[in-house]
Amino acid sequence: MLVCSCHAVFESTVRSAIASGASCVDSVGAKCNAGSDCGSCIAHIEDLLEEFDRALDRSTAA
Structure with missing residues (x-):
């Protein structure tokens, strides 16, 4: 899926x-330059960062 069209x-x-x-x-x-131009993809990048953090939290809690 395309995140940053710029x-x-x-x-x-x-x-x-x-x-x-x-x-x-x-x-x-x-x-990777994503999020460094118009900013329309920042919310998606933030979601991916949060998803990674949640996955990391689950793996360290196990």
Whole structure:
């Protein structure tokens, strides 16, 4: 799924950026440019960041 139309960044690329250490919208933008232009994709990026955090919390709680 396309997340950032300004830079043609797909969800898989954003997920990879998050998995490699991006922990906020700005750091995702630094890694793959998503969220660094018009801002229409920021809510989606924030959702992906929260999803990653929840999954991480579940894996460390086990």
